[in-house]
Amino acid sequence: xxxxxxxxxxxxxxxxxxxxxxSRRIEYDLRNDLFRHVQRLDVSFFGRTRAGDLMARFxxxxxxxxxxxxxxxxxxxxxxxxxxxxxxLMIAIDARLTLIAFAPYPLISLVTxxxxxALHTRSRRVQDAFGLLSARVQEDLAGTRVLRAYAQxxxxxxxxxxxxxxxxxxxxxxxxxxxxFIAAMGALAGSGLAIALLAGGRMVMEGRLSLxxxxxxxxxxxxxxxxxVAVGFVIGMLQRGAGAAARIDGLLAARPEIAGGPVTARxxxxxxxxxxxxxxxxxxxxxxxxISFRVGxxxxxxxxxxxxxxxxxxxxxxLRLHDPSAGxxxxxxxxxxxxxxxxxxxxAGYAPQDAFLFSRSLCENxxxxxxxxxxxxxxxxASRALLDDDLAHMPRGLATLLGERGVTLSGGQRQRASLAxxxxxxxxxxxxxxxxxxxxxGTEAAIVRELLPFMAERTTIIVSHRISAVQAADHILVLDDxxxxxxxxxxxxxxxxGLYARLHERQRLAAEIEGAG
Numbered sequence: 001x002x003x004x005x006x007x008x009x010x011x012x013x014x015x016x017x018x019x020x021x022x023s024r025r026i027e028y029d030l031r032n033d034l035f036r037h038v039q040r041l042d043v044s045f046f047g048r049t050r051a052g053d054l055m056a057r058f059x060x061x062x063x064x065x066x067x068x069x070x071x072x073x074x075x076x077x078x079x080x081x082x083x084x085x086x087x088x089l090m091i092a093i094d095a096r097l098t099l100i101a102f103a104p105y106p107l108i109s110l111v112t113x114x115x116x117x118a119l120h121t122r123s124r125r126v127q128d129a130f131g132l133l134s135a136r137v138q139e140d141l142a143g144t145r146v147l148r149a150y151a152q153x154x155x156x157x158x159x160x161x162x163x164x165x166x167x168x169x170x171x172x173x174x175x176x177x178x179x180x181f182i183a184a185m186g187a188l189a190g191s192g193l194a195i196a197l198l199a200g201g202r203m204v205m206e207g208r209l210s211l212x213x214x215x216x217x218x219x220x221x222x223x224x225x226x227x228x229v230a231v232g233f234v235i236g237m238l239q240r241g242a243g244a245a246a247r248i249d250g251l252l253a254a255r256p257e258i259a260g261g262p263v264t265a266r267x268x269x270x271x272x273x274x275x276x277x278x279x280x281x282x283x284x285x286x287x288x289x290x291i292s293f294r295v296g297x298x299x300x301x302x303x304x305x306x307x308x309x310x311x312x313x314x315x316x317x318x319l320r321l322h323d324p325s326a327g328x329x330x331x332x333x334x335x336x337x338x339x340x341x342x343x344x345x346x347x348a349g350y351a352p353q354d355a356f357l358f359s360r361s362l363c364e365n366x367x368x369x370x371x372x373x374x375x376x377x378x379x380x381x382a383s384r385a386l387l388d389d390d391l392a393h394m395p396r397g398l399a400t401l402l403g404e405r406g407v408t409l410s411g412g413q414r415q416r417a418s419l420a421x422x423x424x425x426x427x428x429x430x431x432x433x434x435x436x437x438x439x440x441x442g443t444e445a446a447i448v449r450e451l452l453p454f455m456a457e458r459t460t461i462i463v464s465h466r467i468s469a470v471q472a473a474d475h476i477l478v479l480d481d482x483x484x485x486x487x488x489x490x491x492x493x494x495x496x497x498g499l500y501a502r503l504h505e506r507q508r509l510a511a512e513i514e515g516a517g
Contacts, residue, residue, distance in 0.1 A: 015074060023070025027062050034058065034251065042258040043321045044281065052135025057251055060130050061244035068241035075234050079227035086220045093217045094200075094209060101196035101221055104188045111188070115181040116235050122174045123236075124243035129167040131247070136163050178236045189225045196221050258320055260341035267332035267339060269347055269429040269459035271295045271318060276327035278313060286325070287313045289482045295475075297428075300460040302470025302490075304503065305479035311463040312353065314479075315431050318461070320344060349427030353434040355418035357406030362391075363398035365406070366420045373424060381424035384454065385416040386447050411438035416447070423454065430460040436469065441511055444469060467494075467504045476500070 038054065090098045140147060140156050147156055200217060203209040209217075272294045279286045288310045295301045303311050316322055317329060320336060329336040331344055349369075357365045366381055367373040378398060382391065390413055394400040406414045415438050422430065436444040445468055452472065462470050470476055471490040478486035478493065478500045486498045493500040 015077070019074045019077075020070045023066045023073075026069050027066040030065065030248070031058060031062055034062070034248065037252055037254075040256055041254055042256045044257055045254055050131075050135035050139070052133075052138035053131040054251075055138060056127070056131040056134040057244075057247055060134075061127060061247050064127070064237075064240045064244035065248070067237050072234055072237040072241065075237075079234070082223055082227045086223045090217055090220045093213050093220075094203070097196060097200055097203065097209070097217060100199045101192050101217075103195060104191045108185060108188050111181070111184050112235060115177065115184075116239060118177055119174065119181070119236055119239040120242055122170065122177060123240040124246065126167070126170045126174055126240070127243045127247055129163075129170045133160075133163050133167050136160055174236070174240075181235070186225070193218065193221050193225070258323060258341070260344075261335075261338035263334060263339045264343050266343060267334070267347065268297050270297050270330075270332050271301075271429070271459065271461070272330040272333075274328045274330065276317065276324045276329060278317060278322060278325050280322075286482050288317070288324075291327070291482075291484055293475075293477060293484070293487070295459055295461065297459055298457070299475070300455055300462065300473045302473030302476040303461065303463045303479060304465065304467060304470055304476065304500065306503075307465065309479040310482040311465075311479055312433050313482075315350070315433050315461065315463060318429075318431065319348060319350060347428040348431055349422035349425040349429070350431045351415075351419045351422040351433065351435040353415070353437055355406070355414040355435075357402055357409070357414055357417060359402060359404045361396075361398065362394070362400050362402060362417060365402065365417055366398070366424055368421055369425050377424060378420075381420040382417075384423050384450055385420040386443065386450065387413070387416050387420060390416075412436075412440075412443070415439065419447070423451075428458050430455065430458055432460070432462045432464075434464050437465065441466065441468060448472070467500070467507050 034057070087098065090101070136159070140160065147153065197214075197218060200209060200214040204211055204214050273291050276288060276291045277286050278288045291310075291314070293301070303314060305311050313322075317324060318336075320341060323337065331339060336344060358368070362382075363375070363378050366378050370377075375398070382388070382398065391397045400408075402408050406417065409417065415435055419432070419435050422432075436447060439447070444466065448469055460473075462473060464470055467490075473490070476487060476490060476493060477484050478498070480499055486493055486496065486500050488496075494504050495501065
């Protein structure tokens with residue numbers, strides 16, 4: 001008995017080590033595959049999917065699948081072995097008594113079928129509720145400064161509480177159903193034992209079964225109680241895992257709308273738009289309509305216009321964050337859709353208006369596109385973006401750690417850090433999307449002067465609402481309501497009396513007033 005107990009302990013350890021270890025490795029592989037897949041999806045997917053819900057799939061849903069292939073498989077294996085051995089030994093004692101004892105077990109199948117369907121539905125509601133709860137937490141924590149500025153702490157706490165109550169209610173519904181399931185399974189298993197004792201006792205009194213045989217039979221039947229009850233745990237895990245698998249499968253089934261082409265050769269930075277139009281999904285009007293222009297290698301194009309005129313959309317199309325609804329975009333004479341995404345994007349350095357910085361050092365943020373960049377190169381890029389004076393006031397200079405999304409920096413500092421990140425790439429194609437909108441006009445002019453030698457060696461497209469940022473460009477497009485309403489050189493446009501001239505005059509007067517103040 002001691003030897004059997006020791007051997008059982010060894011096998012129990014090996015069982016847990018193998019199955020739990022495998023489940024962790026499966027979870028590890030799934031999480032890697034899921035992350036790689038999500039990284040390949042285009043921006044439109046993230047526009048319609050909440051980050052918190054994605055986080056729930058990476059954490060809670062993967063954990064549910066891990067439970068299925070770990071504890072769930074382990075319990076299922078133990079149950080199967082125990083059931084097989086116990087039934088075999090019971091039949092060896094008395095086959096007829098075994099059939100009598102198993103009279104309630106067909107009801108167990110019916111109960112299992114009924115509860116498993118209900119558990120699947122309720123488990124899926126739990127997963128969905130957790131996704132909504134995670135999305136709310138992520139959104140409110142990311143926007144905590146706005147939340148505090150508008151004194152919405154109490155209202156957001158109330159909204160969170162309502163979602164949390166829904167999540168609790170969904171969990172309680174599963175707990176109640178699972179409790180009823182386990183109780184029903186235990187009652188049916190117990191009734192089988194009672195029937196066996198009644199029938200077996202009569203057989204003992206009639207001399208058709210020994211008392212020792214009845215005791216042994218009852219012991220084996222009692223061994224079945226835990227596996228029958230454990231069916232409830234396993235079914236619950238399976239249904240929760242099925243709900244999680246459906247959500248993960250839905251994510252894995254998502255396909256990027258932007259697919260790369262077969263051409264992988266590095267293109268020259270020549271851009272041409274041929275009657276390009278684009279409309280955002282769900283929008284009623286085009287963001288860009290019938291746009292045509294050409295930018296040769298080594299040339300600079302300026303794009304100006306009022307807010308909402310389609311300036312930023314134009315750069316997003318060049319980067320293939322979206323594809324045109326009509327027309328073609330040519331990169332080095334070939335339709336952009338024919339080139340691989342990596343080849344098309346490898347030549348570009350992009351500095352958006354809404355600069356995103358990571359919770360790392362300023363140096364790591366600037367070197368994000370060139371992780372192996374040496375400190376001197378990073379410092380030169382920062383200097384070109386006129387960050388020198390700001391670095392002098394930072395506690396550790398370029399090694400200063402930034403808060404989430406760069407919250408410890410001002411808007412202008414974040415934009416200049418984003419600009420330095422693009423400059424460090426030494427790109428063939430430089431795309432500046434209102435990159436200096438958060439700095440004053442004087443700083444902007446100084447940065448533009450600093451960038452002129454850099455821009456002279458590459459193709460540059462500058463999008464800005466300020467005329468001063470584009471007036472040195474070789475060619476300027478003026479957009480209004482998604483259309484090109486004027487184009488030409490600064491001097492001709494300023495004297496033309498159109499939208500460009502009005503914007504120029506308005507900004508000139510504003511600068512004079514600001515200087516006088």
